[in-house]
Amino acid sequence: MTTLEPEITSMAAPIVAQLRQHFQQGVARSYEWRLAQLQAIVKLLDDKEEELMTALMADSGKAEFTAYAGDIVFVRGEAKHAMKQLKQWMKPRKTATPIYLQPGKSYVRPEPLGVILIIGAWNFPIHLTLGPLVGAIAAGNTVLIKPSEVSPKVAAFLTKYVPQYLHTDSVKVLEGGIEETTDILAQRFDKILYTGNSHVAKIVSAAAAKHLTPVTLELGGKNPTVVRADANLAVSAHRIIESKFANNAGQVCVAPDYLLVHDTIYEEFLLLLKQAVVDFFGDHPIDSNVWSRIINPSHVQRLKKMLVSGETFHGGDVIEEENYIGPTLLINCRDDDPVMLEEIFGPILPVFSYKNDREAIKRINQREHPLALYIYTEDRQAANNILDACNSGGSCINACTIQAGNHNLPFGGVGYSGSQAYHGQYSFDNMSHLRAVIDKSTKVDPAGNYPPFKEKEIAL
Ligand code: NAD
Numbered sequence: 001m002t003t004l005e006p007e008i009t010s011m012a013a014p015i016v017a018q019l020r021q022h023f024q025q026g027v028a029r030s031y032e033w034r035l036a037q038l039q040a041i042v043k044l045l046d047d048k049e050e051e052l053m054t055a056l057m058a059d060s061g062k063a064e065f066t067a068y069a070g071d072i073v074f075v076r077g078e079a080k081h082a083m084k085q086l087k088q089w090m091k092p093r094k095t096a097t098p099i100y101l102q103p104g105k106s107y108v109r110p111e112p113l114g115v116i117l118i119i120g121a122w123n124f125p126i127h128l129t130l131g132p133l134v135g136a137i138a139a140g141n142t143v144l145i146k147p148s149e150v151s152p153k154v155a156a157f158l159t160k161y162v163p164q165y166l167h168t169d170s171v172k173v174l175e176g177g178i179e180e181t182t183d184i185l186a187q188r189f190d191k192i193l194y195t196g197n198s199h200v201a202k203i204v205s206a207a208a209a210k211h212l213t214p215v216t217l218e219l220g221g222k223n224p225t226v227v228r229a230d231a232n233l234a235v236s237a238h239r240i241i242e243s244k245f246a247n248n249a250g251q252v253c254v255a256p257d258y259l260l261v262h263d264t265i266y267e268e269f270l271l272l273l274k275q276a277v278v279d280f281f282g283d284h285p286i287d288s289n290v291w292s293r294i295i296n297p298s299h300v301q302r303l304k305k306m307l308v309s310g311e312t313f314h315g316g317d318v319i320e321e322e323n324y325i326g327p328t329l330l331i332n333c334r335d336d337d338p339v340m341l342e343e344i345f346g347p348i349l350p351v352f353s354y355k356n357d358r359e360a361i362k363r364i365n366q367r368e369h370p371l372a373l374y375i376y377t378e379d380r381q382a383a384n385n386i387l388d389a390c391n392s393g394g395s396c397i398n399a400c401t402i403q404a405g406n407h408n409l410p411f412g413g414v415g416y417s418g419s420q421a422y423h424g425q426y427s428f429d430n431m432s433h434l435r436a437v438i439d440k441s442t443k444v445d446p447a448g449n450y451p452p453f454k455e456k457e458i459a460l
Pocket of ligand 1: 119122128146147148149150176178181182195196197198200203204217218220221253254343345
């Protein structure tokens, strides 16, 4: 007689079960364990920096500076900040107790959630995996990382080195594409942090809903950038061009997506933008050491289709064999042109003119809430009026993208650009359950606290 072995259909199930078992043993809860894991992340980045830089640049043709600053420096900074703050973050947070609950003490006790799933995207494949890992570990959880298959060398790097540096029962890496991620998402987690596009975010949310798992969604969108007539034009042009193009050739979720420039300065500003492109990247950006390549041929094709929009004011060069698209300024685009129908996520910048703030606000609000909204102006009241009128995940006045680099600020979207936020203590809180506790004294126990209540007390 043969016994029928149950067919093992899930790669992820036993791995998640191990992570859960380890979480339940309570090892990940101690301060010492958390600190040691955070130190291990820093050591991994220090020891393997060169190998990691090679993987980052080979996967995406990313410029050296972008890979170093956007991935390695960012995560190292997050980990070191968490190491410094960990004791403080873990402490119960005292809060007031209203008179009718006295005598007693009230406090919030941050608790680990359990097993966390982190699904990363390709454009900053270390930032978007080890970055949230810092918060997940600091909060005392066990973690499964699913790196993007679109950056395979970095995914292989994580598979190789995470088990060598971090506690193997508590932090695991599973590589794969749609099929493997679908299998992973069928498992029960206590939180999922997903970074990527809004379409997949719906798939992730639907899978999470089956287990009532809370989800942090770090998505993208079309980030408007308003340049008012009173802006410092030279500085604004420099900052916009640097943040749009020098950083991974626009393949950044918080990059400015389109510009709204006041019509009285439109012509002048266009020339300043063009001059900044030439000053920063030369006449042949392909030779510039800060110019990144497009991640792969399919994204080159996606972006190429956008180049038919409006008129090319500057750039527009495509060299498909090199996954190269040069810094491009478009003018005279329409809202139904390909470049305005989806997030650009590449080195193309359409520039529109507008007549007054009301019109700019209306145009911004015609679209889904963006991840970022940027306003260039010397008039803080006008900037605040625009902030009041338009929603966005984050914002800068007279800058772009830098809100993502300050670990004292929450980083996240709103509506279609995401939900919830992380970075710094926001990561710790995101990956914790903030448990409410009231600790009552038994020394005083008024009879009036118990039934039968007098009519006046019931009315209260
Ligand atoms: P991607 O192709 O790397 O996909 C992201 C993740 O989703 C990957 O791990 C992938 O395996 C997984 N995935 C893809 N299809 C899936 C499916 N059908 N089911 C389950 N999982 C699936 O990255 P992307 O989506 O091209 O990333 C670009 C987008 O991410 C842009 O919209 C960008 O703005 C956004 N983004 C946001 C942030 C942020 O922090 N808010 C950061 C980077 C990128």
